[in-house]
Amino acid sequence: MLTILFDGIAYGMVLFVLACGLSVTMGLMNFVNLAHGAFAMLGGYIAVLLMQKAGAPFLLTLPAAFMGGAIVGLVLERLLYRPMYGKTHLDQVMFTIGIVFMAVAGADYLMGSSQQIIRLPSWLQGRFEIAGIGIGRYRLFVLCVCGLLAFSLQWGFTKTRFGSRLRASVDDARVARGLGIPVNRLFALTFAIGSGLAGLGGALGIELMGLDPSFPLKFMIYFLVVVTVGGTSTITGPFFAAMLLGVADVAGKYYVPEIGAFIIYVLMVVLLIARPEGLFARARS
Amino acid sequence: MNVRRQVLKSALGLTLAATLGSAALAQDTAKVGLILPMTGPFASTGKQIDAAVKLFLAQNGNTFGGKKIEIILKDDTSNADVTRRLAQELVVNDKVAFLAGFGLTPLALAAAQVATQAKVPEIVMAAATATITEASPYIVRTSFTLPQASEPMADWALKNNIKRVFTVVTDYGPGIDAETSFANKFKAGGGTVESVRVPLRNPDFAPFLQRVADSKPDALFVFVPSGIGAQFMKQYVERGLDKAGIKLIGPGDVVDDDLLEAIGDVALGSITTHHYSAAHDSAANKAFVAAFKAANNGLRPNFMAIGGYDGMRVIAEALKKTNGNTDGDALIAAMKGMSFESPRGPILIDPETRDIVQNIYVRKTEKLNGELFNVEFATIPMVKDPVKAAKK
């Protein structure tokens, strides 16, 4: 029972790291980026390549995955995404689906279509038991890393100058700009961090979710669920949404495997009907 | 509107070019419409089969019974509607003598009606649900059926002191086939079975494996489609099931040769029953594996590749037998009862069901010269598909 809870939380944590960048960019620029998963996939492949070709240790690949996602995010934001901000949601959806298609086919061409597999260092393999609760070492590791990230994000978002500027811009970009906050630069930076986090999540998630070229399509739905349920104006919203989804998904599959696959979708629709503005979000006009 | 006209114009051009081209060649060629998933989650199946087909033609020349074989490769993106249209177009426009490929059960079924109506043989090189060959009298299979590979596992388990088994299968045709055929046979032999089915697009096996761990069976019987086996194996070990003494058994899909190296040492010791292993000990297989690797950058052939390779051989032999007659009924008649020594061992096309009859091997995953292989240690000779055999 508690093992299931633990697994669910670990799963939710990865979902959170993957999706939190998306929620901030959505909130900040009102930009629907369906290609978010492509950055996660990039991070995952960076980790795989570093380990397989360069023999880098797993821990070193994580910052590399973050940097890879962040740099590509920064470049793409400049070159491709910026002209899209003024366009309609529909255009944005179409544009980002196009990017997803290219990423999927490109990854297939470069990396092959099979599932990528990494070998974890031995201290992360296996599991141990505390008071009858079986705990996977790797899941515990994921939990710690993601928990730390979530805390620092929340701290950065609420306590730092960068965070308060960011929140001001999310609330009302026009007024923020009028007050001299460099919204564009702020956004570019946020986009890069969000993409980097996605890359990191992709690398962390290889063990739990697998990694193949269809990754961005397969998990797009999960990210969107986290963001829409969690709302786009806080860090805590998506965090709890991700936890909820992770636990509900895992527990559902454990206790009622026959309908396990439904749970995540039903949950989303029900929550959206009950709280169309997001579960934890303030009502916005 | 101008868009549409341009589209029409270029379409017209293509049509003309294609018509002229095919008219010139129609007499002395036999076309094979090869429909495979070349993109999407099952692309590895397509690539293995495509490579095997090319290898066969490279080794044996491309003229059989006076007909030059021409392969027309089409990607159906694992989408049944596309498969159906491609099959129809290949038959109507390209006048193919054979339809071949078919990576998944729904795709093979989608084309069945076309094969029947057009009287064109459909060579199923991958899809493995038992019922496929019943969908049309023109279907011949060169891969395997899941009950064929799963039932022998039940016998082996009973003989080796396994009493309680938990089955974990992917929730679609082949998975359900594997589960029911194994469970029925195993229960009939006095064993007990618990089952759980995993959704096809499932990212995380943790909750399902936790159920297995809590139930503490003697063995875990698993079927997942080729490709996600690696992920399954890793989580099996991560959950400590191997240390808890729960044996991993099942049809060979989970320890696919294509992925075995990537799965790594966690696969060691798994017992599986299947029709093909790259480590099969015969001269024919050694030559096949070496040639396949040489032609494909060291890629190891898996059971999909052997289905494609033998499928081409069936096509070639059928053309020889009919002396180049491409009439569908004649070809099917020629294929019925055909038997030869394949790299996987002896195979026979059952004259009644048009399904494949072949040896099923019990294998253990071991390390040979630093590489992981499924090493065969027992053979159940010439197994027929049990589902169709039971119906008689």
Add this chain to the structure above:
Amino acid sequence: MTTLHDRVRSSLYGARRWHPVEFIFWALALASFWLFPRHLLLMNEIAILALFALSLDLILGYAGIVSLGHAAFLGLGAYAAGLLAKHGIGDPLIGLLFAMIVSAVAGLLASPLVVKGNDLTRLMVTLGVALILHEVANSWASLTGGADGLQGITITPVLGLFQFDLFGKTAYLYSLSVVFVLFLVARRLVHSPFGLSLRAIRDNVLRASASGVPPSRRLAAIYTIAAAYAGAAGALMAQTTQFVSLDVLDFHRSADVMLVLIIGGPGYLYGGMIGAVVFKFLQDTIAAFTPQYWMFWIGLFLVLFVLKGRSLVHGGIASLLKHFPGLRMRKTP
């Protein structure tokens, strides 16, 4: 007073008159039957996709409802028609009607979910509903055949006269006729006061409700109608291929139809049809040259299209239309 009244009336109803270009369009569609006998199956798929896109155009182009789950109704229609035929009633027209009714009822039931909420919520709810249906169809294998698809559909000849053939002759003409009839209905609908009120809601909900248009009920009505149209497209698909696979409910169907409509441009009924031709043709041509990587080129096409090409293509269409007053292009809401 009367002159103003007349002017308003003529400006509102001006678009109702048939334009010569429209005749040419449909004449070309019919002529394709003889022009491209080798591509009837592809054209059949184009016709069905066009109808599906037309359905999306009704809610997106005219009422401003975005949807990422429109395949839900396509799939419902396909399974409804397929199941009816499997259980003995193989007449295509009865099947078509049945599928439309089933989808319409589902659309009506689902309409409260999409009537309220913003774009993002709508995208997610429609997506969620489609995914749930996909799972239901997958799990309820005894009814739907699950992942193996619905087998054993036999369709009797259309009107008892025209048997469906391997070449797709009957299929194309049947689909084209259905598309044409439904198009006529849609055309009448969008130029009616009802259609005008929808556009009012799309452009400004507050103003519309202030002038006495009940937004929720109007939106629910058009959503139901659009669902019936999508159901018809699904029925055509099931009947002309005599096969239904789980794929009809897949996410990519919803995404594709959205792309199709955007390529052609929403809000003037022909957008979906032009988009369907372009999309299918691109897909088929690219897939023929590089079977492995057509997805990449489609993606590239989309990206370039949104970044640059859109003004080119739509500019072309728009400037063409300028010469033909009466057909009007609407901007995306």
